[in-house]
Amino acid sequence: MAFDAFMTIDEALNSNMKFIAIDMSNLKELNDTSKEQILKHLEKYGVKVMEDTFEQLEAKGFYNPQSMSLDGVLLRVEKTDVSNKAVIIEGSKFRSALGSVGIKVVVEYIDGNWKVTKADITRIS
Incomplete structure (x- = not known):
């Protein structure tokens, strides 16, 4: 849900994207199965989905130094705050x-279900 919220913020960044990369290096609590489920879920956007850092994308040739851009988007999770009733995820879409853009997503446990209750831009470049 949180990554879906990332994708709906500043949708112009999604224009003609060829991939979605997710930097999950700060998500130490996720096991490989959970990471695979996230990647599989995002395949609904119709592009290649992978787990990579910016440096890994650059090494694989996905970063164009002339245009200083990616042919896709990189979603980064920088900080998470988890409780029994809410998860706050701060990150970026590059x-x-x-x-x-910097993004802050709040997912709350309401009436027996997890729901995104807030998704805001925290910074723009």
Whole structure:
């Protein structure tokens, strides 16, 4: 749910994207099965989905140094705050040096279900 919220913020960054990469290096509490479920879920956007950091994308040739941009989007999780009733995820959605947003998503446990209750831009570049 949180990554779906990331994808709906500043949808212009999604324009003609060829992939979605997720940097989950800060999600130490997730096991490989959970990570695979997240990646599989995001395949609904019709593009290749992978777990990579910016540095890994650059090494694989997915970053164009002339345009200083990716051919897709990189979703990064920078901080998580977890309780029994809410999860707050802070991160970013990156396409280029001039096309990036900071994002804060709040997912709350309401009436027996987890729901995104807030998804806001925290910074823009």
